[in-house]
Amino acid sequence: xxxxxxxxxxxxxxxxxxxxxxxxxxxxxxxxxxxxxxxxxxxxxxxxxxxxxxxxxxxxxxxxxxxxxxxxxxxxxxxxxxxxxxxxxxxxxxxxxxxxxxxxxxxxxxxxxxxxxxxxxxxxxxxxxxxxxxxxxxxxxxxxxxxxxxxxxxxxxxxxxxxxxxxxxxxxxxxxxxxxxxxxxxxxxxxxxxxxxxxxxxxxxxxxxxxxxxxxxxxxxxxxxxxxxxxxxxxxxxxxxxxxxxxxxxxxxxxxxxxxxxxxxxxxxxxxxxxxxxxxxxxxxxxxxxxxxxxxxxxxxxxxxxxxxxxxxxxxxxxxxxxxxxxxxxxxxxxxxxxxxxxxxxxxxxxxxxxxxxxxxxxxxxxxxxxxxxxxxxxxxxxxxxxxxxxxxxxxxxxxxxxxxxxxxxxxxxxxxxxxxxxxxxxxxx
Numbered sequence: 001x002x003x004x005x006x007x008x009x010x011x012x013x014x015x016x017x018x019x020x021x022x023x024x025x026x027x028x029x030x031x032x033x034x035x036x037x038x039x040x041x042x043x044x045x046x047x048x049x050x051x052x053x054x055x056x057x058x059x060x061x062x063x064x065x066x067x068x069x070x071x072x073x074x075x076x077x078x079x080x081x082x083x084x085x086x087x088x089x090x091x092x093x094x095x096x097x098x099x100x101x102x103x104x105x106x107x108x109x110x111x112x113x114x115x116x117x118x119x120x121x122x123x124x125x126x127x128x129x130x131x132x133x134x135x136x137x138x139x140x141x142x143x144x145x146x147x148x149x150x151x152x153x154x155x156x157x158x159x160x161x162x163x164x165x166x167x168x169x170x171x172x173x174x175x176x177x178x179x180x181x182x183x184x185x186x187x188x189x190x191x192x193x194x195x196x197x198x199x200x201x202x203x204x205x206x207x208x209x210x211x212x213x214x215x216x217x218x219x220x221x222x223x224x225x226x227x228x229x230x231x232x233x234x235x236x237x238x239x240x241x242x243x244x245x246x247x248x249x250x251x252x253x254x255x256x257x258x259x260x261x262x263x264x265x266x267x268x269x270x271x272x273x274x275x276x277x278x279x280x281x282x283x284x285x286x287x288x289x290x291x292x293x294x295x296x297x298x299x300x301x302x303x304x305x306x307x308x309x310x311x312x313x314x315x316x317x318x319x320x321x322x323x324x325x326x327x328x329x330x331x332x333x334x335x336x337x338x339x340x341x342x343x344x345x346x347x348x349x350x351x352x353x354x355x356x357x358x359x360x361x362x363x364x365x366x367x368x369x370x371x372x373x374x375x376x377x378x379x380x381x382x383x384x385x386x387x388x389x390x391x392x393x394x395x396x397x398x399x400x401x402x403x404x405x406x407x408x409x410x411x412x413x414x415x416x417x418x419x420x421x422x423x424x425x426x427x428x429x430x
Contacts (some may be wrong), residue, residue, distance in 0.1 A: 003193040003416030004225070004247060007233060011223035012417055013245045014235050018126040018218040020084035020266045021142050023241060027062050027084075027248055027264060028054060034252050036064055037372055045289055045323060060084055060138070060266035061276035063286050064248075066256040067243035073296045076303030077287075078426045079261045079391070080250070081278065081381050082310065083268035084234070084245035087404045088112035089118065089175060091215040096190040103189065105150070105215065107175055111269030111313070113170045118217075121406060122148035123177060127215035131207045141205065143197050148220050150177035152393040175243070194367060196357055219406050231332055231412050238408040240268070242398060245417055260426045262329035268310075268381055278381035284389050305354065306393045306427055308346065308382030309418070311328035311410070312369050314334035314399030327370040329399040332363030335418050338395040346382035351394035354428070355421070364417050366409040367399065391420035396421075 017023035024376060032038065036052045039045055047053065047067065054064040065077070076110035088110050095105040109115070110155070126144040133139060157163055169175070191210040198207050223235025224350050234378065244264045251262045286370040291297040312335075315328030329336045337352050359366045371377040385392040398418055401409040 002232075004412045006246070006419060007225055007412055008414045009249075011188040011225075011233070011235060014241050015222050017084075017213050017237070017241055018124070018144060019128070019214075019216055020143075021128045021214070022126060022144065023084040024056055024060050024062045024242060024264065024266075024273075025142060026209070027064070027244065028056055030248060030252075032065050032126075041285070047290065047408065048292040057282050057421060058256065058266065058276040061104055061264060061282060061284065063261065063263045063419055064251060065259065065261040065286070065290070066251070066254075067290075070257050071288060072257050072259045072300045074172070074299075074303070075259045075260045075429075076305070077305060077426060079263065079306040080422055080425070081263045081265065081306060081308045081385060082247050082249040083240045083272075084110070084244060084264050085266050085269050085382060086148065086239060088216045088218065088240070089113070089177075089270050089363065091127075091190075091213070091217070094213070095240070095362055096187045097176075098182045098184065098187045101181055101183055102178050103180045103187055104176040104178055107177065108169050109175070110216065112404050115171070116167070116238065117402075118175070119152050119154045121154070122218050122220040123149065123150040123217045124148055124293050125150065125215055126218060127213060128233070129198055129213045129215075130211045132197075132209045132211055133206045134208050136186070138211070139205075139207075141198060141202055141207075143201055145147035146199060146384050150217060152177045152180050172294055175286045188251050225412055229413075231414050233410045234407055236294050237328055238400060238409055238410050239311040239403050241308075242311065243412060243418070246418045247309055249420055249423060250426060253419075253423055254426040256427040256429075258427070265381055272381060276426070279384040279388065283385065287389065301391050302390055304381070304429070305351065305393050305425070306385060306391045307355070307422065308393060308395045309422070310380040310382075310395065311400040311403055311408075312338055312397035313403060313410075315400055322372070322375075324372050327368050329367040329369050331399050331401070331409075332361070332413040333399070333411075334414065335396045335421055336367045336369045336399050338369050338397060340371065340377045341385050342377070343376040344379040345393045345395035346380075346393035348392070351392050355394050355396065355425070358424045358428060359421050362420050364421045364424075369399075
């Protein structure tokens, strides 16, 4: 099986999703087009048998669920989880300053970003702004400059002869991007730049002043399929927009009548401890409203399964000694079951066995990843969700190079492998 047909759509989705807010908006729009109905948490819900619904929290996390014609209490949910955020550079609240005649922005590192690749890139700005209208009422919109507006120039090697052997990046002093020349003693207020951009994007909206913002820098270069045999995908934010997109496609393609659910949470890269993160109450709150009472909820969760889909480390040919020799996943060889004895991944032998069985039946290859015993292991939303609601959970992911870089690399065939596996999971009746 070597289906790569979803890759152009994946690249388009990533390009349209420079921030978690944009990713959630894209997911929402595609679900609405497919007939899903948006629910608001502050409204009274009247769910119908066979109904398909979506809920958004904070504009950056989304849950979509299809009830099918089976009782969730008796059959449980088939749930897939992913996350909408990626490591990046976030703009500080009072960011603007002029240094040696250059207008720059103060930035804060979000998550465990690999910083070196951020230098000498064509960067843009995107995110959410909160504004005041002429009636002094608040509102919010998403903005995206969409064009290169900033760059973080490297220091020439002539001025740092040790750069290739001993480079250390100071996030406070060396990461502020350059946006323009400015000879003014007092730099232009950054909110005025945002106001102009917002008015350009929303000419029919009365925006009087920008009150606050959640903005990040992103790489303008679009994703591509590359390699002599077109075997790889290079793009920003593959971790974890790839899983969000493939999870969505599998949910939309599934014609199973079992209850099924997709949850895409924000803040995974910083620990998930937020109102809209996987360590928060969002998923449990939605499940409680679907189930009639605590008894029904407990029965539903006992019969449910969750796949936490987050990128896995593919074995890097130039750094093979960084991997356990028996657990080095290869790109284009199928999704990876992630295992950790210390529960950094939530996989158990029971959940791993189910996934292997489903992949065997669907003719999807499967791999395993265990971190070296002398190295620390990362984590995912899997253990957090399992601990919060008690659902049987499996951690998997597509093998990836350069995880947490500004540009990551995955196998072109693995999108098809993951889609087929998740589609089979949504249909699993057991």
